[in-house]
Amino acid sequence: MAVKFFGQFLVEQGLVSRDALISAIDLQDQKNLKLGEMAVSMGYITQVDIERAHNAQMSKDMKLGDLLVEMGFLTLTQLDDVITRQKNTHLYIGEALVQVGALTGESLQQHLADFKADQAQYISDGIELPVNIANSKIWEMTADLTYKMITRVLDLQFRPGKCVTVEMLPPSFMMAAMDFSGDVEARYLISVSEGLQKSVAKAILHEESVEAESVEVLEDTVMEFVNVVCGNVAAKASQMGVIMNIDPPVTIHPPTGGLPVPAGHTALCFPIHIGDGDRMELILLIKN
Amino acid sequence: MKRVLVVDDSLSVARQLEKIISESGDFVCVGHAKNGAEAIKMNHTENPEIICMDMNMPGMDGLTALRTLSVMDKEVKVVMVTSLGGVGDKFTEALKLGAKNVISKPFEVDNVLRILREL
Known part of the structure; x- marks a missing residue:
């Protein structure tokens, strides 16, 4: 019912043991050479070149391959060769599980088909963003997955509104937020009306009525959905x-006038119209 | 009946898991810890056989607690229950640190019980 990778699907379903999966991952680590290792094995660069590039990476936010080209250790053609060799010789987890004896070639094909069927519900339907924004594919996927989870986890019928950029976050009964860091920096927010908060709580707690629940529990269910x-x-x-x-x-309780978008951020607002006048908004506060 | 400790900062998830465990007939829930540090303390005081633990919690997170538990208690079996299960690096790290399995959120009741019964 969640986004998974193939190895996890196999262990969760009891189709391979955790020890077998760890052995297969260790085999992948041995066989799948990193870009620098592959370039050395192909005779294009030396270990000393890699160390120099790694040192330079401390002051430059660049991928190793691009840096090796910029520093003159690799030509662009050689970099393409190295990446192609990496792709052509990559040992996938399924093949690694066959090599460690955890699966047969035949059972691998069957499990792969089952895995694809399980994950088909999470293939993106495509969302349009109103502005040119970095990492747009990630934000489209984020909105798309939110819609899918509203259907699957909350069991709510809804109509997605047109995504717009906003200068103020609209007022709402409450918001639950989560921060993303790493390759992208953003805050993910879901705002809900009072009625919708109860619908979320009913779905998350699997209860017919949530009238007797505390404010803490009701807010917790929205946070858990996020x-x-x-x-x-x-x-x-x-x-x-x-x-x-x-x-x-x-959780955030925005003032009646709404919340201004912090400087240096773009706010994308995805209205989500639910029956009976209830409303939810997905807001992505993306650091520029 | 096997003794299970639930570790999750979310009240609603802890309630769901406690309900699944107590209605199973095979397990009894011995408590609820809200972060990794509480889990380590309650592992000592409640002596569970199984721990169902979230990864992403304020204070001590699940992977840090798992690292400590795998050194302090070789008997307890830890299953991670997390929305981050599908992140390959997190999943692999959990298994290598000694987790017996990783259940992704949102979870299905039958799947949770099958995995707990297989331990």
Whole structure:
């Protein structure tokens, strides 16, 4: 029911043991050479060149390959050769599990088909952003996964509104927020009306009525929804090669006039229209 | 019945897990810790056989607590229950630190019970 990678799917389903998966991952670590290691093995550069580039990386925010080109250790053609060799010789986790004897070639194909079917629900449908923004694919995926989780986790029917940039975060009953750090920096916020907070609580707690629940529990359920979405966004981002770390969620009670967008940030607002006048907003405060 | 400790900063997740555990017939919930440091203390006082623990918590996080527990108590079996399960590096780190399995959020009741029963 969540975004997973293949090895996790196999262990969670009891199809391979955790020890077998660790052996396969260790085998991958041995066989899948990093870019610098591959360039050395192909005779293009030396270990000393890599060390120089690593030292330079401390003061320059560049990928190793680009830096090796900039420092004149590799030509662009050689860098392409190295990347192509890495791709062509990459040992995937499924193949590694076959090599350590945890799966047969036949069972691998069957499990791969089952895994693809399990994860098909998380393939992006495509979202349009109103502005040119860095890492737009990540933010489109974030909005798309939020919509999917509203359906799957909250079991709510909704209509997504058009995404707009805003200067003020609109007032709302409450917001739950989570910060992303790593390759991208942003704050993920979900705002809910009072009625919708109860709908979220019913779904998260699997209860028919939440009238007797404390404010603390009701707010916690919205934070937990944000936690689930953001964890799955981080998982999907890692599949896209982007590192996204998350902090524990927090609640915010915006003033009646709304909250101004902090300087140096772009705020994308995705209105989410739910029946009976209830409203939810997804807001991404993206550091420029 | 096997004794299970739930570790999660979220009240709602802890409630869900406690309900699943107590209604299973095979397990009894011996308590709820809100972060890794509390988990280490309650592992000592409540002596659980299984710990269901979140990764992303304020104060001491789940992976740090797992690292400590794997040194202090070789008997207790830890299962991580986390929204970060699908992040490959986190998943691998948890297994290498000694977690018996990693359950992704949102979780399904049957899946949680099957994994706990297989321990």
